[in-house]
Amino acid sequence: MAAALAATLPAPQSAPAPSAPTYEAIPASMAKVIDIEAEIPITSVQLDAIVVSKIIKHAREAPGSSAHGLLLGLDLDGTFEVSNSFPLPHHANDEDDKSAKGLARYQGSMLRSLKEVQADDSVIGFYQGMTLGSFFNQTLVDTQAIHQEKLRHGGVVIVHDISQTTRGNASFRAFRLTKAFLDAYKRNNFSTSSLIDHRLTFSRILEEMPLKIRTNALVSSFLGALTEGSPSPATETNPALASSSAAIPPSYSRLNLGTANTPRNLELITEALDNYKTEEGNLAYLQRQIAREKARADTYVAKRKEENASRVAAGLPPLPEEDVSRLFKIPPEPSRLESMLLLGRIDAYGKSLEETASTGLVKMYASKTNGGN
């Protein structure tokens, strides 16, 4: 899918614009900010409110954490300004060639239509829904790696945590791949030594960028109206209570431990652990295979050397030392990328579990002390 996506992306717009007059069109005040050569490094991401709401809506409607779409916008003075987005259809079996093609066609036609209505049509990245803080997976990394090559400034990934959002705090994070990872990725070498050389762990695959949300006045006022308009649900359901203590409406929602998600979280982490274990098993198997082949090759070389020594001693010409790698197929060292990503997921699940558990614990202790008094 990633390849298909990449094919439809516009070529990097690093080529200088052919029309000279545009230079003149840029006002002096903006001359510093607009970099046609893409020279100013990107330091932050800015989301428009419309994008935020679109992503939230898409993520809530899409099954699981499969929400996935493209971000449109511009880069201006070291900031990605994301002004629009559109969702991409999700296919259950990504491997299918047909679905990938369909996706590409849809993306192309969408971008064309946007252009026709004079909306933003330059892709600057994609967004991805996730649950419980875990967003590491192979597709994300692959797609972003392609974007990083094709897009201006390498593009950006916005991940959106659905589970956090249901709890009331919209969670958006912006990432891009680190140089070290990209290097290793380009060489397609994730062996142990390469990981050590690049000093790669799961936390160093992506680097986070600061993200801010820009709301225009209209949206702000709409939000203001929303907060004012909704009365507290507790007071509504319990009017008697509300009337008795009007000053501070009692809200038991604060005592909610927020453990609704915990079983799911536990299940996911167990699953991830299982996957990791299988992956480790595969790796160990491959390692053993390599060790065996190597041992065989070594014995062969040693034998040949011995034979040559005896031949030399007997006054015969030594046999040629053949290329061992040709005789023995030593399998390449297994890629540890998958296990690294799995570790990242386990870590993320663990963190979110810790978060809910710790708040829950605090609340429980609080209620306990209250009960004691």
Add this chain to the structure above:
Amino acid sequence: MSSDEEGPKQAAPAAKPAMSRFLKSAGDSDSSDESSSEEEEMSSDEEQQQARRPGGRFMHGASSDEESDEDQKRVVKSARDKRLDEMEATGKVMDNALKINDWVAISNEFEKLVRMVQRQQNVAEPVPPFYLRTLIDLEKSANAAVVKDKESKKKMNASNARALTAVKQKVKKVAKEFESELKRFQEDPEGFERDFQATFVSEAPAPAKAKKAKKGNDEEEEDEEFTTVGKGGKAIQFTPESIFKNLQVVQEARGKKNTDRAEQIRILEKLLEVAVTPYQQIRVLLALIASRFDYNSSVATHMPAELWLSAQKEVDQLIAIVAKEPAYSIQEITEDYDDLAERSPKTEKDGIVRIRGSVISFVDRLDDEFTKSLQNIDPHGTEYVDRLKDEKGLYCTICRAQALYEKTKQEDPLGRVIMRRLEHIYSKPDPVVLALEATVATNDLKPSVVLSDSQTSSLIHSLCVHLYKSGNSLLRTRAMLCHIYHYALHNDFHTARDMLLMSHLQESIHNADVATQILYNRTVVQLGLSAFRCGLIKEAQATLQDIFATQRVKELLAQGVHQQRYQVLTPEQEKAERQRQLPFHMHINTELLEAAFLVSSMLVEIPLLASIDSEEQKRKAISKPFRRLLDFADRQVFTGPPESTRDHIMQASKALQNGEWEKCRDLIQSIKIWSLMPECAAVKEMLAKRIQEEGLRTYLFTYAPHYRTLSLSLLAKTFSLSLRSVTSLVSKMIWTEELAAALDQSAGVVVFNRVELTRTQQLAQTLADKVNAMVEQNEKSLDQRLGVSNTWNDRGDGGKGDKRGEQTQERNRRGDRTRGARGGARGGRGARFAQGLGSQMAGNTQRNR
């Protein structure tokens, strides 16, 4: 023997084969049976001829020189003797056939005779008078037969008549060839005989036979004379003086391709008869026993029983002689001595005659041959039983050998022979051992260790102790295993188990040879059975678990060849496998074994199955084979009445699961195979009791959630157990936290306080398990990693690496020790982890710099 005779002799071989072949096909057109055997004879004869031909040719060439040196002559002599014997034998057969007028047989035999004579001529020897005489006789009787045939009304059958004419023609033809000799012979038989003899003055015996044989004219008389004289002739040959010479001849022929082994044994037997001095006797016996063992050249077949018996007798005799005459000693390594000289204690320097040989190897071989014959005999026939009776004699021989070695104080063979003795008795029940020992007691040569006051254990014990003291570690191991086996057989489970655990054999048994591994397997299995008999169900299950998990019980106990599904054994492997098999009477009944295993599995597994509730835990079975069978039985749509042992056990398991302990008990007790178990009534009773107890446990596990309280007396009534035992069982379950309940003594009830785990809690528990497993895995790989890094990081200073290795070992041990106590383990683990990280980090920083 003159050169002018050579003409016709030369001509003969060319003409004969074709002729004979034709005759053969003519002679046996109707009797295929005969022809096949005859063909075999033919081919073997031809082979012999061919084998001999080079020599013959050589001799033929040499005959023109009329000169042969001593060596050649000697070779010729023995060969000639043999040929003459052969001729006489065929002559005899012909005579016999004549009596019953069987011309077909005569024809065949005559052909053989002609061929033999031809061979004789090839080696330039004169025609033996015996042959000529036979020729004349045959011609006469053939003519007579033809006449008779014409006279009698009843005709001979076709093939016989045809053979008769063939013989007649043939005789005529041959007679023509040997015309001159025949004439000479008829004129002066005595003179011819003398001439013939004269050619071999130096080698008198063979012609002497012919001379004596000649005396009788009547056929029958001659026949009798013939045999007796033949013996007499040999008796002359085998004088005490010539024993060594004969021995040497036999020994030279040993192992050669065309040596007739039976003949050799016969010669040696004769030699033994004439041997006078102990030295001679010993020498002849050594050769004789060896040649008896040589009789069967192939490894696969076993020795005939008669041969084995005589070999056993001779070994006995040998031992008796050596034991009686302390001045003679048989050793495997001696100084060179002259084989042909008589020796006695007086001629030797230190008064001891040392003879090369090995009694222990004979005893070993005797025992091995015995086992081999048992392996090959069908164990369900009477032959097997008969053969088994010979074990007594063999056991006696072994004991005598032991006595001998005790007397001569040879430690190494003594150990081996004691091991043999031990192997004969360790697996046998007491009465058998008593019987064996009784025969030893009647013997004149007794070993130091015999059965005293019919305590087999003390006998085994003393034998084993002797072996423990010996230096040979293999014997020690085997003795230990036999000892354990014996204890297990006598239901002394705890002693046997302690011995097995203390011996630490389970760590090193993988490096042992196959036979010892088999013994080990047998011992373990027997241990399991003994635990079962003692009512120690858990122990029995755990002991038998390993061997049943492999699903190759028969193969591991060497009681049958395993059929591999995906790979085919090479013939050699299969042969080796077959040789390893135990004889049938040593077998441990695998069906009984399986029954014991499955029943103990049932008693362990069913309560366990009832106690667990989550799907996750269900996967962890204690006994996989049992679980598999149970699952299979579960899937069965219709279950008929039980037939096999397995059916019984599976249905019993179901009944136990449903709390119907009485049905379960009845099913288990109706298994027929228990009758093979010693003290089967006691075992059944024990099983019934266990089933009651486990039934109670299963019931509690299964139905506890449905009760708030449960009366103890009701439980006692349902499972017909005493209130006391019910109380103790329930308390035990509460104590081991299998049951969340409390005992209310005053009301006589169990009060359940069951807490259901929420989904979250369950998940958290599994997560904890998983994480724990992962940590352990990580530590393991870290240890491995450190082990590897030892080699490449600290190559400069080996001492440090060693220390590191020790540390890891020490750490592992600590881990093992503290695994039980969780708190302790934490600290140890943390320390280990820190240590590992520290070294890693140090390495990193160095590299960074």
